[in-house]
Amino acid sequence: MSADGGSRRRRWPPALLIGVLVAALLIGVAAVLIARAVPDYRTAFLVDASSPRDGTDFTATVDAVRAAAQNSGDRDSLSLRRFGGECDDSNSTSAVVDAGIGHAQQVSSAARGLTAAGKPTLHRGLAAAVEDFAGRYPFRASKRNRIVVVTTHGADACDKDRDALRQQVRDRAEELGVRLDFRFVGYKLPPGEQQQLAEVASTVAAERPRFVSTPKELDSTLVELTIPENTDVETIRTGSPGPAPPADTPAPVHTVRLAAQRLTLSVPLEWKAYVEKPQDLSWLTDSKGKTIGRERGRGGSDKIRTPGECRDKERADNPRDFWCPGIELRYGVLSMAVNAEQFGVRPLRLDDSLAGNHGQGLCPENPNLAAVGVGRGATLLAGGTKPVGDRTAEYREWRVPCFKYDPQHGPKELRGPAGVSYVERYWYLRKEQVLIVDNWQTPDLDRILEQATWK
Known part of the structure; x- marks a missing residue:
């Protein structure tokens, strides 16, 4: 055996080496794309589109949702779901805009096209909103997943079963392995219905609802609940949607x-x-x-x-x-x-x-x-x-x-x-x-x- 033959090293075929390098590059690119596709916050707007009571302006609800969507963070994933209809109607809640980063304008435009009709089917809307988080795609948020409920009614007109609601919402979220932060905003609710909504919030382990009585209060409350948790934002617009606020920083x-x-x-x-x-x-x-x-x-x-x-x-x-x-x-x-x-x-x-x-x-x-x-x-x-x-x-x-x-x-x-x-x-x-x-x-x-x- 010659000296050259004893020291000869095995060489990878050039095509195989190139293939390995290309695969590694593709894996790296995929990892970067997935990381960019995972939102910081995912916010699902659940809007009461049932017939408003006398003196309640549905336009105020629409304008507030639009403003909140446009003021959301650049890395937020937004979606829109409505509830309201007849008790035996399978369409008494429906997804209007699916979750995704950069959907602020879609949510804003779709909200403007909502019409109010039927009875409040809040329980069905909440259960469906939780199911929207069932799949791994659209991606869940890395920081917080939240469902923001805007309603002009304090209770479901068709379903009063709180135990069933707890199973469909709290227990189901645990089964899905997702932690959901529920925020309820009641607009022009009389005292009796405020208490009813507070009980619904308690059933799904949410904090006490925010109750407002004017369009201005509704605008500012929704923006406050949905923008990234940042206290350094210089200006927050309400009513008229505009550019998104700066990136979030920890609250002092x-x-x-x-x-x-x-x-x-x-x-x-x-x-x-x-x-x-x-x-x-x-x-x-x-x-x-x-x-x-x-x-x-x-x-x-x-x-x-x-x-x-x-x-x-x-x-x-x-x-x-x-x-x-x-x-x-x-x-x-x-x-x-x-x-x-x-x-x-x-x-x-x-x-x-x-x-x-x-x-x-x-x-x-x-x-x-x-x-x-x-x-x-x-x-x-x-x-x-x-x-x-x-x-x-x-x-x-x-x-x-x-x-x-x-x-x-x-x-x-x-x-x-x-x-x-x-x-x-x-x-x-x-x-x-x-x-x-x-x-x-x-x-x-x-x-x-x-x-x-x-x-």
Whole structure:
């Protein structure tokens, strides 16, 4: 064997080598194209196209959707779906524009062509909107998938089954493996229908609906809910569509220290904290109508006031007022002092609402109503544990009905259901003696608490 033959290396055929290089190049190009095709945000507009009630202008809904679409981000994927028709009509909801990046003009033009007719078929529209996310294409968003519902009615005229709605929306989304952020906007809804829409939102695990009464409010609210989460946009146009706003940047936050400086939260700038210094407290521990002495302890209550109108207008100047939107944090003995003068000090019972723990309580929706517990109709919507920073809290979510009562005798003498209810959420950290209460379905609170830090 020659020296040349022993050192001879195997050579790839030129055609094969070129083929491998071309394949690698094509794979790289495909990866880039797919990455560019995945949107940052995917927004599905679900529009109530049923017959509007007297005094409700459908044109205002159309104009608001058009403005929101045109103000969306360049990397947003947009779609449009309508609902409204007869109860037995399979076309009572239909896709108008399929999801896709760069569809702002298509959504704007299609919205202008919508006509209003028939009955509100909200449940069917919601279920179909979830199914629009069933396939892997059109691509889901890398940051957030959301369904924005614009409606002039508070309830479905054909279907009242909330359990079925929960299965078709919340459970179905979990089956599809997609996290959907629902946003409801009610336009010119009377108080009774506002409550109905709030209950629908709660059923699908959405934040409390936004209620507006003028075209200008509708425009600005829809734009606010659908533009990328950016607070540095200099100008947001409403009514007349125009160029898209600049790319999004993280919303500014500030930190608040609560529970005697032990718990730190990063919250939006518009959330204001009102912190109470811990106090020495005393109360009766009479559990059977007899005074057996007093117990003393240390505790306090902090309030984070969030945007929104207070239910008690006369007391709106007090930011800590119970009827103003916000989050309450009770710590120390106050986290477990449940109606202490009547029942004594005891840990919170997780098998009842806070009102039920107290016998009955105040209704945040109306200062003239009382809230009740499971004995009078409060129902558990969700339970288990959730993180608060690196600690684990017992979590409960209740649907709490409100009752009328005799003004002369106070909430202790109830007259009957008032047809009003609210969603109560609480996080209970027994070891840390901290109770966090949210009666307002505060947006993004789960994430904020998950990112909390402890001292």
